[in-house]
Amino acid sequence: MQVIIFDNAQQVAENAAEWVAELINKKSNPVIGLATGSTPISLYHELVNKYKAGELSFSNTTSFNLDEYLGINEINQQSYRHFMNENLFNHVDINKLKTFLPTCNQGENPREQGLDYEDKIAQAGGIDLQILGIGANGHIGFNEPTSSLASRTRIKTLTQQTLNDNSRLFAADEFQPTLAMTMGIATILDARYVLLMATGKSKAKAVKDMVTGPLSAVCPASSLQLHENAIVLLDKEAASELEDHEYYVWADKQNVKINQEFGLYHNY
Numbered sequence: 001m002q003v004i005i006f007d008n009a010q011q012v013a014e015n016a017a018e019w020v021a022e023l024i025n026k027k028s029n030p031v032i033g034l035a036t037g038s039t040p041i042s043l044y045h046e047l048v049n050k051y052k053a054g055e056l057s058f059s060n061t062t063s064f065n066l067d068e069y070l071g072i073n074e075i076n077q078q079s080y081r082h083f084m085n086e087n088l089f090n091h092v093d094i095n096k097l098k099t100f101l102p103t104c105n106q107g108e109n110p111r112e113q114g115l116d117y118e119d120k121i122a123q124a125g126g127i128d129l130q131i132l133g134i135g136a137n138g139h140i141g142f143n144e145p146t147s148s149l150a151s152r153t154r155i156k157t158l159t160q161q162t163l164n165d166n167s168r169l170f171a172a173d174e175f176q177p178t179l180a181m182t183m184g185i186a187t188i189l190d191a192r193y194v195l196l197m198a199t200g201k202s203k204a205k206a207v208k209d210m211v212t213g214p215l216s217a218v219c220p221a222s223s224l225q226l227h228e229n230a231i232v233l234l235d236k237e238a239a240s241e242l243e244d245h246e247y248y249v250w251a252d253k254q255n256v257k258i259n260q261e262f263g264l265y266h267n268y
């Protein structure tokens with residue numbers, strides 16, 4: 001696991017955008033795994049800016065999102081489809097027919113729908129680069145603590161902590177889903193590269209558990225310790241509980257070539 005610490009959240013977003021741009025510019029049919037939540041919004045903003053500046057095109061990109069709520073449809077403003085349209089898809093040249101979220105239609109077998117999602121990922125050639133955030137309880141996607149490390153796309157019940165953390169996004173009288181369809185931990189680990197972004201003090205404990213804690217389903221993000229190409233981009237606050245800082249890379253504005261040093265130029 002490569003941990004890179006930046007001064008602030010904006011630098012995390014800018015650096016993450018470079019990783020994504022490299023993939024998209026380098027590979028003829030890139031497949032990217034996308035995340036929702038507050039953290040990647042600034043990444044998507046950077047990508048839209050790069051697109052508008054003519055620095056990248058999403059026309060050949062296929063995307064798979066980590067998760068989607070159950071019990072609301074995709075035109076609901078709280079759906080992750082709506083989130084992706086608003087924050088990325090509507091502003092770039094991606095073919096929406098090649099953007100996938102793990103939906104679960106009522107009346108159809110959830111297990112089969114999970115397997116279908118896995119099949120779609122496989123047919124696309126697998127995920128080249130998976131973007132991740134992290135929950136304050138260490139979840140990735142909606143794989144809540146105690147999720148099986150061998151899990152694949154399926155329905156998960158959200159924990160009270162996650163519901164509380166996300167309640168800020170829902171009006172008092174609005175329906176807040178308690179179930180979601182999510183890629184499993186094993187699905188995430190199948191990606192060739194994983195890029196996890198974490199910013200803010202509220203993530204510091206989860207980051208510590210992920211990076212230095214035992215490999216444990218209690219902190220699903222600790223599973224990334226098993227991944228050969230996991231990159232963790234942090235701001236100082238999210239890194240504030242990491243000890244032995246000499247093990248990590250500190251980036252600063254002068255060190256803009258950090259990606260080259262740490263092998264951004266990969267063979268996708």
Ligand SMILES: O=P(O)(O)OC[C@H]1O[C@](O)(CO)[C@@H](O)[C@@H]1O
Binds near residue numbers: 035037038
């Ligand atoms: O970035 P936030 O809003 O703190 O969310 C943390 C995580 O929880 C989720 O919203 C649940 O999947 C993730 O998308 C996100 O990475």
